[in-house]
Amino acid sequence: MLAAKVRAVERLLGRAVDRVHECPCGDLGYRMKISLRVTRDKEKDGLPRFAWHEPKSKHLTFLDKSFPIAHERINKALPVVLDRIQKDPSIGHSLFETKLHTSLLGDLMISLVYRVPLTETVWSPAAEELGEAVREATGATRVNMIGRSRKQNIVLGNPYVLEKFPILDGDGVSHDFWYRQSAEEFSQPNGLMNNIMLQWAADATRLPANDRPVENDLLELYCGNGNFTSVLSKFNYEYTLASEIGRVGVKDAIWSLAKNKSHQAKVVRMSSHEMCQAFFNERQFQRLREVDLDDYLFRTIFVDPPRQGLDVGSVRILSTHQGQIIYVSCNPVTMKRDIEAIRELSPFKMEIKELVCFDQFPNTDHLELGAVIQMTPP
Incomplete structure (x- = not known):
């Protein structure tokens, strides 16, 4: 090609x-940043899952717990993040997009985008706990967590890698x-x-x-x-x-x-x-x-x-x-x-x-x- x-x-x-x-x-593991939709798979178990748009297509494709073109660190983070989305309403409720961005240096940043405003005192402790779980699973040097909704931006750590x-x-x-x-x-x-x-x-x-x-x-x-x-x-x-x-x-x-x-x-x-x-x-x-x-x-x-x-x-x-x-x-x-x-x-x-x-x-x-x-x- x-x-x-x-x-x-x-x-x-x-x-x-x-x-x-x-x-x-090669053709695997090269993307350092990805953006995934979070939507329920009604044809399977009804639970929220990651999905993405195929190139030149408007249709969403559901992922398993990995995304082969993404960096290894992102793939190690995905199942940990998805598990929390499915089990913890503080993380998963009204979530519609997840962005992961890593660096060759070892940083990782996870941005969670919501449809409704977040209650910071509820979201921040849950996100901090998720960030620590991701750090342990991926070996990232640091994990920065960001929660976003309309006119709201909560940053735990740095807003960058x-x-x-x-x-x-x-x-x-x-x-x-x-x-x-x-x-x-x-x-x-x-x-x-x-x-x-x-x-x-x-x-x-x-x-x-x-x-x-x-x-x-x-x-x-x-x-x-x-x-x-x-x-x-x-x-x-x-x-x-x-x-x-x-x-x-x-x-x-x-x-x-x-x-x-x-x-x-x-x-x-x-x-x-x-x-x-x-x-x-x-x-x-x-x-x-x-x-x-x-x-x-x-x-x-x-x-x-x-x-x-x-x-x-x-x-x-x-x-x-x-x-x-x-x-x-x-x-x-x-x-x-x-x-x-x-x-x-x-x-x-x-x-x-x-x-x-x-x-x-x-x-x-x-x-x-x-x-x-x-x-x-x-």
Whole structure:
């Protein structure tokens, strides 16, 4: 199936793929986060059970007590959680969704989402007891429990998992990069593949020491929790400016930059549309009061947009850029659309120097892409 996905990408983009990164753990146990519905199985015993939507289907499929594509730690937790859902009304009553998120570092976070408000004095002791039972069953370093309903969010522990990825610098020395992956913010669901993507991005943006310009800065749009920002700003650039619209994502990115000693990077909470307005001096923003865009000389612009691709403002920024563009995409169709839009608007010559595939979700139609694009004078 992977070969067919790669051929489809090559036909779509009209270019051969330079390298394909297969999932290191194969097609089992790769998902670090899952979301499951909780619903009663009326055809079996009437008890609440976990269910999920099959890809491209609206029908729910009931699970047994395991989910093969999920990480081993999640699978060890599932039967413990399900047992409490079925037996303890403090946990199971009005529950309709369960989210589990683990990390390679060993953290585990369980979010229980309810239809009705929770009584904190009842729910919290039961959830704390469940968290301890899960920790004993899974060997997790810590288990964070979250109870959510409309306008209510009870957190026992941290509202995130800690993650760590080892990345090699240009001298082959390994550095550990730390991250907070929060409950309701995006993070890459395949931790092992994310490690590979981070290493690829570090290598793709690295210049030889004798070829590195004095002013060598990075602009990153859609930076999320600083997943790429921390590595790239520390290894390959003098100064970095990154933008993200999500409030929690910005907090996590700032934490990551400080933890990883990426001191020459700044994160601002701005949408890509607002960043476009600031970039072209069309509007002044209080959030940029300590940032002078004229002080930066961006050699690289890095984008990792959501599935719908780049917004109009981001396309506009990229079309005026002379230098390197790194485009990470989870949707080849919108990536093709965006590349064509940039090419049409830009006065510069565009060349895709490298195109790589990351099999983030084996045995599915999904394929993550990374493109190194060079914009040069015609």
